[in-house]
Amino acid sequence: MSHSSYGRLMAVDREHVLRSAAALLARSPAATMDEVAKAAGIGRATLHRHFAGRDALVRALESLGIQEIEAALDASDIETGPAEDALRRFVAAVEPAAGLLAFLVTENQLFEGDVHEGWNRTDARICGLFRRGQESGEFRIDLPAAWLSEALSGLISACAWSIQDGRVAARDFTRMTVELLLGGVRRSAQ
Amino acid sequence: MSHSSYGRLMAVDREHVLRSAAALLARSPAATMDEVAKAAGIGRATLHRHFAGRDALVRALESLGIQEIEAALDASDIETGPAEDALRRFVAAVEPAAGLLAFLVTENQLFEGDVHEGWNRTDARICGLFRRGQESGEFRIDLPAAWLSEALSGLISACAWSIQDGRVAARDFTRMTVELLLGGVRRSAQ
DNA sequence: ACTCGATGAGACACTCATGTCTCATTCGAG
DNA sequence: CTCGAATGAGACATGAGTGTCTCATCGAGT
Missing domain, CATH: 1.10.357.10 (Tetracycline Repressor, domain 2)
Structure with a gap:
């Protein structure tokens, strides 16, 4: 973790967010971006920093x-x-x-x-x-x-x-x- | 069709609306009330007169x-x-x-x-x-x-x-x- | 201790579907 | 023909979700 500008360092976080989102959305497909963020233990702003929007999240x-x-x-x-x-x-x-x-x-x-x-x-x-x-x-x-x-x-x-x-x-x-x-x-x- | 105040006279229309809505929503579950109305060949206002709202429609x-x-x-x-x-x-x-x-x-x-x-x-x-x-x-x-x-x-x-x-x-x-x-x-x- | 990037919280404007309203029109009954 | 109910079209306000922004804070690396 020496040079934090390299995107791949975010992989673990991104992975965790995706797992949480998958678990939540599998139960409630209509869940809000805010709920997705809360479920991942992060803020909504951070969620938007990783995924441009809801579409991008679903695509991911x-x-x-x-x-x-x-x-x-x-x-x-x-x-x-x-x-x-x-x-x-x-x-x-x-x-x-x-x-x-x-x-x-x-x-x-x-x-x-x-x-x-x-x-x-x-x-x-x-x-x-x-x-x-x-x-x-x-x-x-x-x-x-x-x-x-x-x-x-x-x-x-x-x-x-x-x-x-x-x-x-x-x-x-x-x-x-x-x-x-x-x-x-x-x-x-x- | 002698006394038009009797609600059961609307049954045929209501039935037709429900059929159309079922056909449309089965394909696109996220269809708008406006699309549902158009699909049934009626106005959105009329749709709301028959069904109090989207929930009521889904319940029906x-x-x-x-x-x-x-x-x-x-x-x-x-x-x-x-x-x-x-x-x-x-x-x-x-x-x-x-x-x-x-x-x-x-x-x-x-x-x-x-x-x-x-x-x-x-x-x-x-x-x-x-x-x-x-x-x-x-x-x-x-x-x-x-x-x-x-x-x-x-x-x-x-x-x-x-x-x-x-x-x-x-x-x-x-x-x-x-x-x-x-x-x-x-x-x-x- | 300092610095810089990432974060969380919140404010803000925007979009869109919804629900309600009005009004002119149409259609059928009398 | 006349009247009344139902309709279609549209305007309007509302609420929810979204996307963007700012700012204070935190933490890791130096």
Whole structure:
């Protein structure tokens, strides 16, 4: 921390602010800039010094979300091994970012047409996972991979909300999400 | 239309306004009262004459949504027959209200804790459906019925959004939603 | 101890949606 | 045709959130 004029020194603070903002906005998407600042333990002025405005903050959260999801994709080594196992690993890895993902899903709903380019990238990888499973015979082929990707996002968001509202236990996140997506509700002969 | 002082005469107009508002707000939840009025083909003043304010409008939409879902529950005779068939009938019956349902899901996300009482009623019936399926041996019992109900809402919303964004075909709504929920993505021996 | 950058608090103006009001117009009933 | 209720258009005040600014304070490095 010798030369404080270098922007990267702010990275830790910026990171912390983004984490707080993500946690707050995932719960109350309509939260005020003032509330976001308070939640991060800083003043509103400082918040504006880091992020030009609310749009910039949301954009930064988008980037953070993309980054987390891509990190989960990488960490779970999604392109390797049986698709089912890869999906399990990915959902488990993406759990910490589930709230943020849920926020971005609804937010992207608002910004119709103005989607972050990175979003398409992660979506493509997830679609690729489902397509791989279909080609290998693990997954059924009568449902388009694009829909399966959307459904996965929907289920992750739904589970994150249910946990936030206390309707389901947090520790069951991965199991409930992935089990339902993989096996459905029908009791299979297996 | 003999005595125009009777409030029920406004029912048709009110209905039309609510339909338009539902269609618009399902796409852009942040739409202005002015946009809602324009979408309904009326002036903003008239809109305010029918609904005291934005809150009142949203409440009315909530009631309309509950009403539609309950109508779908009734029409699909959800308490009768095999749970799987009942679920299929319900999803097919609720399709016209899918956009409105998606709007209310995100809206309820905002109004945390302030849920419409009718919402719990419909949720209870849907939970009952899943529980019935579990008790009859049709559905798996390792996933709580409450979560299955949430997941159903999430899938319906996700499918409604995907259709709105043109990512999937509208005619596949029922099949994709119910097939995924019932069977999951795993290719079953069946 | 000094200095400089960053911060927090607050004041301020601006924007925008909302809610209320008025007024001219229209439409239907009598 | 006349009357009255409902409507549409617009003006207006209000409130909330935002973005920008200033200034006093704090803290780390020198």
